[in-house]
Amino acid sequence: MRLMALMLQVLVVTGAGAALAAAGTGNPKDILAAQLRDQGYACDHPQSAEQDAKGSKPDEAVWVVQCENAKYRMRLVPDMAAKVERIDQ
Numbered sequence: 001m002r003l004m005a006l007m008l009q010v011l012v013v014t015g016a017g018a019a020l021a022a023a024g025t026g027n028p029k030d031i032l033a034a035q036l037r038d039q040g041y042a043c044d045h046p047q048s049a050e051q052d053a054k055g056s057k058p059d060e061a062v063w064v065v066q067c068e069n070a071k072y073r074m075r076l077v078p079d080m081a082a083k084v085e086r087i088d089q
Helices: 002-014 017-022 028-038
Strands: 046-051 061-067 070-076 083-087
Touching: 017 028, 028 046, 028 061
Parallel strands: none
Antiparallel strands: 046 061, 061 070, 070 083
């Protein structure tokens, strides 16, 4: 759990989803889907995760995660639970 929190902080601070994948620590869609599940949202089969550059701020990364059953906008803030909203399709 601490490793996942650290990886999400790296995503927030650097916006470097590709760096995580290159480091062999996992794919951003899988990491973000795990965070969704930890917070009680259904996302067993993530399809994609894209960072929303326009919605992101220096210490507040925004990602759109497409799961098999729903689409979510996640606002990641260091040392806090992600702010999640379901996007109607």
